[in-house]
Amino acid sequence: MTDLIFAATCDLAGKVRGKAFPADQLDKRLKRGVGWTPTNVQITCFDRIAESPFGALGDLLLIPDNNAGVTAQFDDGVERFMLGDIVTLEGEPWDLCTRAILRGALERLQRIGGVSLLAAFEHEFQLIKGETLPNEAYGRAGFEAQRGICEDLMSNLAAAGLSPDSIMKEYGPNQYEVVIGPEHGVRAADAAVIVRELTRSTARHAGEHASYAPILDASSVGNGVHIHMSFLDTRGEPATYDSNGPCGMSNLTAAFSAGVLTYLDSILALTAPSVVSYLRLTPHRWSAAYNNLGFRDREASLRVCPVTAKDPASIARQFNIEYRAADAAACPHLALAAIVHAGCQGIEDGLSAPAPTEEDLSLLPPADLDARGFIRLPETLGSALERFEANETVRGWFPKVFAPVYLAHKRAEIEHVAEMDTAAQCLAYSQTY
Numbered sequence: 267m268t269d270l271i272f273a274a275t276c277d278l279a280g281k282v283r284g285k286a287f288p289a290d291q292l293d294k295r296l297k298r299g300v301g302w303t304p305t306n307v308q309i310t311c312f313d314r315i316a317e318s319p320f321g322a323l324g325d326l327l328l329i330p331d332n333n334a335g336v337t338a339q340f341d342d343g344v345e346r347f348m349l350g351d352i353v354t355l356e357g358e359p360w361d362l363c364t365r366a367i368l369r370g371a372l373e374r375l376q377r378i379g380g381v382s383l384l385a386a387f388e389h390e391f392q393l394i395k396g397e398t399l400p401n402e403a404y405g406r407a408g409f410e411a412q413r414g415i416c417e418d419l420m421s422n423l424a425a426a427g428l429s430p431d432s433i434m435k436e437y438g439p440n441q442y443e444v445v446i447g448p449e450h451g452v453r454a455a456d457a458a459v460i461v462r463e464l465t466r467s468t469a470r471h472a473g474e475h476a477s478y479a480p481i482l483d484a485s486s487v488g489n490g491v492h493i494h495m496s497f498l499d500t501r502g503e504p505a506t507y508d509s510n511g512p513c514g515m516s517n518l519t520a521a522f523s524a525g526v527l528t529y530l531d532s533i534l535a536l537t538a539p540s541v542v543s544y545l546r547l548t549p550h551r552w553s554a555a556y557n558n559l560g561f562r563d564r565e566a567s568l569r570v571c572p573v574t575a576k577d578p579a580s581i582a583r584q585f586n587i588e589y590r591a592a593d594a595a596a597c598p599h600l601a602l603a604a605i606v607h608a609g610c611q612g613i614e615d616g617l618s619a620p621a622p623t624e625e626d627l628s629l630l631p632p633a634d635l636d637a638r639g640f641i642r643l644p645e646t647l648g649s650a651l652e653r654f655e656a657n658e659t660v661r662g663w664f665p666k667v668f669a670p671v672y673l674a675h676k677r678a679e680i681e682h683v684a685e686m687d688t689a690a691q692c693l694a695y696s697q698t699y
Contacts, residue, residue, distance in 0.1 A: 268288050268289075269288065269289040269290075269344075269346070270286040270287065270288060270289065270346065271286060271287060271288075271289050271292060271295075271330070271335075271346045271347065271348055272284055272285070272286045272345075272346065272347040272348070273285055273286070273287065273295065273299065273300050273328050273329075273330040273347075273348055273350050274328075274330075274347050274348065274349050274350065275302075275328055275349070275350060275351075275352055275363070275364065275365075276349065276364055276455075276459045276597045276598065276599060277306070277307060277309070277364065277597060278307055278308075278362070278364070278597060278600065278671075278672060278675050279309065279310055279311040279595075279597070279675070279679075280311065280539070280594065280595050280596050280597040280598075280600075280699070281309075281311055281698075282347075282459060282462075282463055283306065283309070284300070284328055284347075284350075285300040285301070285302075285328065287300055289346070292330075295329075295330055296329070296330060296332055297329075298327070298329075299327035299328050299329035299330065299350065299353070300327070300328050300330075301325060301326075301327065301328075302325075302326040302327060302328040302352055303320075303324070303325070303326065304318070304320035304323070304324040304325075304326055304360075304362075305318040305320045305321065305322070305324075307320075307362050307671060307675070308320075308671065308674065308675055308678075310675060310676075310678050310679045310682065311540070311595070311679060311695075311698045311699070312679065312682045312683075312694065312698060314678055314679075314682055315678075316674045316675045316677070316678030316679075317674045317678065318671075318674075319667070319670070319671065325355055326352050326353065326354060326355070326360055327352070327353050327354075327355065327357075328350050328351070328352050329350045329351050329352075329353055330348035330349070330350040331348060331349055331350050331351065332348070333453075334348055334349035334350070334453075334456045334460075335347070335348040335349075336348070336426045336460055336463070336464070337425070337426075338422045338425065338426070338464060338467055338468075339422075339425070340418075340467070340468075340471040341471070342471060345467055347463065349365070349456050349459060349460075350365075351363055351365050351366060352365075352366070361665035361666075361667050361668065362665070362667065362668060362671060364597050364599035364600050364603075365452055365455075365456075365599050367599065367600060367603045367664065367665070367668070368452055368455055368599040368600070368602055368603040368606075369451075369452060370603070371602070371603040371604075371606040371607045371610070371663070372451050372452065372606060374606070374607065374610045375606055375609070375610055378610055378613055378614055379497070379518055379522070379610065379613050380499060380500060381497040381498060381499055381500075381505050381518065382450065382451060382497070382498050383450070383451060383454070383495060383496075383497060383498075383606065384448040384449070384450055384454070384495070384496045384497070384498060384586075385448060385449065385454035385455075385493060385494060385495045385496075385602060386445070386446060386447060386448040386449065386454065386457075386493075386494045387446075387454070387455075387457070387458035387461065387491055387492070387493055387494075387598060388443060388444075388445050388491065388492040388493075388494070389443065389444050389445075389458070389461055389462065389465070389478065389489075389491055389594060390436055390438075390441060390442070390443045390478075390488075390489040390490055390491070391441070391442055391443075391444070391462075391465055391476050391477060391478045391489055391594075392438060392439070392440050392441045392442070392476070392477050392479075392482055392489060393412060393415070393440045393442070393469060393474045393475065393476055393477075394440065394474075394475050394476075394477050394482065394696060395473070395474050395475045396411070396412070396440065396474055397411075398439045398440050399411055402435060403435070403436070403437040403438075404434065404435055404436070404437065405435055406435075408435035408440075409434065409435040412435075412440075412442065412474075414472060415468055415469055415472050415474060416433045416442070418468045418471075418472070419433065419444065419464060419465055419468045420433060420444075422464045422467075422468055423444075423446060423460070423461065423464060426460050426464065428446050428447070428449075428457050428460065428461070429446055429447030430444075430445075430446055430447075431445040431446055431447055432444075432445045433445070436487075437487055438486055438487035438489075439486065441487065441489065444461060444465065446461060448494065448496070448586075450498075452599070454598075454602065455597075455598035455599040455601075455602050456598075456599075458491075458598035459598055459599075462478055462594060465478070466478075477489075477696045477697075477699060478593075478594035478595075478699045479540075479542070479594075479595070479692070479695040479696040479698075479699040480538070480540055480542050480543045480545070480546050480593040480594070480595055480695065480699075481542050481543075481545045481546045481692060481695075482692055482696050483689075483692060484542075484545045484688050484689070484692065487551070488545065488546030488551060488553060488593070489546075489593060489594065490546065490553055490590065490592065490593055491592040491593050491594050491596070491598075491601075492588050492589070492590050492592070493588065493589040493592055493601070493602065493605065494571065494586045494587070494588050495586060495587055495588075495589065495605070496585060496586040496587070497516075497518065497519065497522075503582075504582040504583050504585065505518060505519075506518075506519045506582070506585045506586060506587070507519075507581060507582040507585035509578065509581075512619050512621075513559075513561045513570040513619075513622055514570065514581075514585060515570065515587070515619060518613060519587065519619075520618060520619035521609075521612045521613045521615075521616060521617050521618070521619070522587075522609035522610070522612050522613055523559060523568055523587055523609070523612070523619045524612040524617035524618055524619045524620065525608045525609045525610065525611045525612015525613065525615070525617055526568055526589065526605055526608045526609050526612065527557045527558070527559060527567070527568055527619075527620065528557075528608070528611070528612060528617060529608040529611060529657070529659070529660055530557040530567055530568075530591065530608070530643065531557060531641055531643055531644060531650075531653045532653045532654050532656075532657035532659075532660040533604040533605065533607075533608055533654070533660060534547075534591060534643055534644055534650045534653070534654075535644075535647065535650035535651045535653070535654045535672075535676065536596065536600055536601055536603075536604040536654070536672075537589070537591055537592040537593075537596050537601040537604060537605065538591055538592055538593050538595070538596065538650070539595050539596050539647065539650075539676060540593070540595035540647065540679070540695055540699075541646075541647050541679070541680055541683050541691055541695075542688075542691050542692055542695050543593050543595060543647065544644070544645055544646050544647060544650075545688070545692075546593065547591060547643060547645075548645075549565070549626070549627070549628035550565075550628070552564045552565060553565075553590060553591070554566070554567035554590045554591035554643065555567075555627070555628065555642065555643055556623075556627045556635070556640050556641065556642060556643060557640060557641055557643065558620075558622075558623045558627060558640055559619060559620055559621075559622045559623065560622055560623060561622040561624075563622065563623065563624070564590070565626075566590065566622070566623060567589070567590055567591045567643070568587060568588070568589055568590070569587065569588040569590060570587055570588075570622065571585075571586050571587065571588050573585055589605055591643065594699060595695070595699055603663075603664075604660075604663075607660075607663040607664075608660075611659065611663075620638075620639060623640075627640060647676065647679075647680055648677075648680060651673055651676055651677065654669070654672075654673070655669065655673055
């Protein structure tokens with residue numbers, strides 16, 4: 267039997283696609299990669315090809331990254347894959363490679379802020395084949411029902427070089443949350459992809475189906491992705507915390523946070539990019555509905571997280587901010603790039619973080635929201651795309667070709683589900699994510 271390695275990219279749809287090659291060709295493929303096609307970028311999450319500027323023309327290479335490889339051992343076989351970069355035939359980064367887009371954002375952060383990024387993605391998912399135990403929110407029985415999958419998943423994450431933190435039965439039916447430790451730079455987004463893929467593989471080998479769809483049932487809970495971020499200076503020391511800053515944020519963190527909140531409505535189409543994402547982004551779902559900063563508030567779009575340490579040095583290492591307006595329909599590299607660019611814009615513009623909210627913003631009249639600089643986030647993917655398209659600053663963060671390609675991609679996705687009712691839309695997304 268030939269041992270195969272799957273060379274992969276996480277694309278604009280947040281799907282992991284690629285080609286497999288014999289493992290004994292690894293040395294060659296690390297240099298030459300596998301062939302790739304530009305129009306592949308326009309394959310939506312429903313395998314429809316959106317309008318493409320490339321047509322049938324052009325060739326690219328997908329180069330696997332030896333530092334982003336995974337080998338997962340299961341009772342009935344082994345799965346091997348390697349994330350990689352899409353480059354031109356001349357070896358230059360392709361403008362629509364999501365890893366390259368993230369690198370550009372991180373280079374901007376280093377250039378203007380003098381810091382690098384540590385980030386961790388918390389993921390919620392649901393198992394949808396097995397029996398649902400009622401009344402098991404955070405319950406031990408609910409956890410024990412899937413202990414085997416949970417243990418195998420944590421083992422597979424550790425074997426992939428990640429740092430498993432915790433896993434639990436979440437609030438929703440057959441819903442679980444898996445948490446890993448932070449990673450540096452691009453590796454943080456790679457790790458998010460690896461978590462999702464290993465969750466799906468682990469469940470599949472156990473006869474289950476794990477879905478990271480943003481929401482499976484409009485009357486129930488959604489599955490969010492919470493992106494935790496902190497900064498390191500050029501010496502590798504924490505640069506996120508200042509005991510004298512607002513909510514403990516350093517000047518850099520406060521400006522970064524202000525940028526994220528200022529541009530949040532225009533980047534939402536990249537961090538919550540499915541039609542059903544907006545069923546979840548409503549008040550009272552512990553998700554995000556306004557561009558507000560929260561101090562340990564799980565209804566806020568951006569949250570200052572609690573720490574358990576007592577001494578200043580340990581607090582500085584633990585201190586982080588959490589972006590909550592995201593889900594797993596988003597490519598982690600693209601979502602993180604959008605957030606980092608927004609934060610960088612805040613640093614460049616010298617913005618100040620707003621005061622944290624402590625009330626239910628959905629109860630305030632529009633005039634009061636306007637007076638305090640709060641806006642209701644887009645309530646549909648179509649509206650979110652319009653905000654992105656209309657914001658020249660945000661479009662300018664990305665290569666020139668990106669905005670028209672992304673807009674066409676997502677509008678084709680909207681068209682695909684436009685005639686479905688809400689339940690059918692949720693089902694369609696549950697099957698693809």
